Amino acid sequence: MTVGACACFAALDTTTKWVTATVPLLMALWVRYFFQAAATTAIVLPTRGRAVWRTRRLAWQLVRGFLLLASSLLAFLSLRYMPVGEFTAIVMITPLAVTVLAATVLKEHVSALRWLLVVGGFAGTLIIIxxxxxxxxxxxxxxxxxxxxxxxxxxxxxxxxxTEDPVTMHLYTGWTGTLLASLALPFVWTSLPDLRLWAALCFMGLTATVGHFLLILAFYRAPAATLMPYLYTQIAFAVLGGVLVFSHVPDHLSVIGMGMIAVCGAAGAWLSARERRAAAS
Structure with a gap:
């Protein structure tokens, strides 16, 4: 399920790069979020009812939705200028950056070896950039x-x-992004004469929705530490998408940087899980 989610996200990024060369960026962003929010609601609401909207932390749910929308906007902008594979590899240092935040903001203990892996991941990023x-x-x-x-x-x-239901979080994230993107929609909406563009926009929404659902199902069935290494398969899928759609093959240094990020990220996730188990015992 995790590998399938990574394939969906790589397909989303590859399609985004192709679509936003023609379609206004904010219009594409709105379609992606609206499709995900509407599809999620249509699937969840009949079985869960209105109770699925209940949350004890509404303000933070909205902040979370805003942060993801900001991330999506930055992703769309990045893909306009960068190859899909290199972009994906840089974004995959996020777990390493989270380690830094956990140590500095949440005051969690981070071992010297995990700090070394963080440095290795950021070094891989510098090699790509x-x-x-x-x-x-x-x-x-x-x-x-x-x-x-x-x-x-x-x-x-x-x-x-x-404290919150993952499905509830998913719903609030989708609709927060949709409503915020809707504010700009009247200023960027344009007619699209090519039906392939509409098909591609719908495909973006579909891959985003399916990818997030697969991740939710995966995290229901296995601990995060088990799944985290498999998330780095997205780099391989992204490189494949760049080759097939844009005929872009990363150079040797970029491949080395991607490998460093994948190895350090996966090792960091495994080491973090081992340290938690040791602390619990």
């Missing part, structure tokens, strides 16, 4: 801003998950 190289520009900083917003989103999610 290569500040000072001819291809480096301001757009290379967009994925790093995305990592910051996504890390805040992940930390808030971990706090809310202690």
């Amino acid at each position: 290569r500040p000072g190289a001819s291809h480096f520009g301001w757009s290379s900083l967009l994925p790093l801003a995305l990592v910051a917003s996504n890390s805040a989103f992940q930390v808030l999610t971990s706090q809310l998950a202690r």
